[in-house]
Amino acid sequence: MSTIWMIASGTFGEAMRRKILNVFLFVGIALMFMGFAFSSFQPREEMVVIKSLGLGVIALAGVFISVILFINLIPQEIERRTIYTILSKPVQRYEFLCGKFLGGLMTVFSNILLMGVSFIILLLIKEHHWDADITEALKGVLMIFFQIMLLGGISMCFSVILSPFVNFFLSFAIYLLGSMSSVTESLAANPDGKKNPIVVKIFEVIHVLIPNFGNFNIQNPIIHPDVVIHNETIYLIQNVLYALLWTAILMTIAVLAFDRREV
């Protein structure tokens, strides 16, 4: 475990040296700008716009940070040949892979955390006090983190077997497809039996085979507090479990693939 942690710390430190936190700086400035840009709206409208754009900006920035970071983690080590030095030491391949993933995750987490804090500060400035809306917004930021973790797992898994260029587009393609959970679910449903059963089966497989990023989009009731949600805690726990399960699957596949790879 200490080996994994050491690799993770190194990866995190390197990401910091590459000034990846600058992304947070830009997003933070954008959020602050947003706080003053919509004052012409009525207070309720202003909060709707700030929350929707704020969560959108955090999610979008998170997606880009995650993909760009994770697609390069392994190929960069191979390209710079530092991987040979590391693997020549008493470090198992799975430890190396898990360490890199954990380090990447810490980087993404710190970014989302800082963006989330900026967002909450902005909401506090606007609302003047801590209330239920801000707690709800925190749940949204938490779900974005797990969504980004899952996306990182995909990029990491592909980075073992694909070039960064191919990985970039494939990761985004899966993210786009997975974000359309409702579409794939509708296409996979055939309640009246009128659809072609083969097509339905194909979409059933796609719906189950592709990680559903749409599960984590819980921003609508956060933006509109009047929307009544039942079993919210259960849903959030299920989503966290879902993200962890998929990440475990992807990392196990990555470990198996990395084991076969000649490095």
Added chain:
Amino acid sequence: MLTSQAKTGMGVFIALLFIVQAVLQSGWYFHDNGYNPAKPPVIADNRWTYSIDEQRHQYEPANQGDSDNAAKHLPIEFALGAVVGFREAVAGLLWVRTDEFFHNGDYEAITPMVRIITWLDPHQIDVYETGAWHMDYNFTDDGQRSDRRYVPLSIALLTEGIKNNPNIPALDSDLAFTHYYRKVEDYQGAKQWFLDGQAKINKVFADADKPGALPSEQRAAVDAGADITTLSHGLAHAYEGIGDIPAAMKQWKYCIDMHQRNITKGANSSWGEKSSLDISKKQLGEMEQRLKWRTQLFKTTPPVDLGFEAEIVRTGPRVFVAQGFLNVIGSKDFKLEDGSHTWEPVDGARVEIRLEDVGYKMKLIPDFSLNSLSLNPNVTIMQEAASVRGGKWSKTIEMNKDPGMYSFTAPKYTITFWFNPSNTNDCPPNVQDRFGWLGEGITDQHYLDTSGQLPGDILSPIPGLRYVKKTITLTREDLLGTGRKVFKTSTTN
């Protein structure tokens, strides 16, 4: 390197996790008949057995509108952003852009944006409200008269908003007050939507008061509490408008109870609540007094002959002066406490004037779609009001500056003039004291109408209403002709 046993173990591990995630996601393998997204389950209690798919639908913006049309017109960058989970952010961006259109006076661009935004995020209450308000009031001619062809669109938009947000009374309130009560002046229509909204307020309060109420239910109750002033007060006014005074008084008592509830619960601004409570008490007190004096008056005093007369004078092509007489009697010094008064001719009443194609009847449309935003260019409708001063009324109406709004393509037109005592915009309280809530105190030798059915876009009659109305039918040539000409009666059937 991993041993083959380890690899096999990891393969089994992956397969197991994969099955678990599939069950967590869809739960399909536990459903007998397959999951039907068209009929998602009603999620009500704390159960782990709901799949993520089943529960996710709560978080997705449900839409009852014409989404296909909106999707076709959505710019590709917005469409892409929307389908990958940034619906609300895209809707927010579009609303910011729409606000710019509003400040630049580019109202025409607003309605398609409203359609697209409410498709993307059907919970944007302000967008429904603002969009309908634009259509009701902001598409005007050179004389600031609104384009009445938008009325069915406004109703369709707000009705869709109500369908998409079934627990939120604010939209019912908006449809009832801003649209039916204020714009169309259809008090029966307003009453129906106010009642619908009030039933929601009561349900929201009941849900919030039950043990184990969700935080969102409690927040909804706070918001619903704020709707009492607009919605429940509005319902009392609507009852008054249809002359159902016992129901109006009962409604003011309800308002008093609800404001006291809000004050007790500490919801909303206490100053605002106290002020609304005082208004409700004042309204109830005045209504009780007025009921007493008016009931006595109509038993002992004969009705006033309004001597209503109306004519239209063409002063040029599409330019008219509507004018006539109305004997308006009221009291400037009616004391509610003792009923003392002096009846005399007073100013302040209004006569309504409406010109429209012969046989025009407003048709409600089923959907607020982008296609429906293209108004029928062949329909001409104009509505205006003229103030009565010294028993005379007159209004110059220039319909020659807005050919897009007034095309005059129909061969015949009806021009209707009416005075409605139940409408407090047309008949102020000091006049209503003499004429009554339903025109009990008026008569007219020629134009008294007791059908209860008012002209315009008003769909439901008011039982017992007495008002005066004169209608003349003119041809297209009459209206487009040159030179001065007076029309007192119809020139065609």
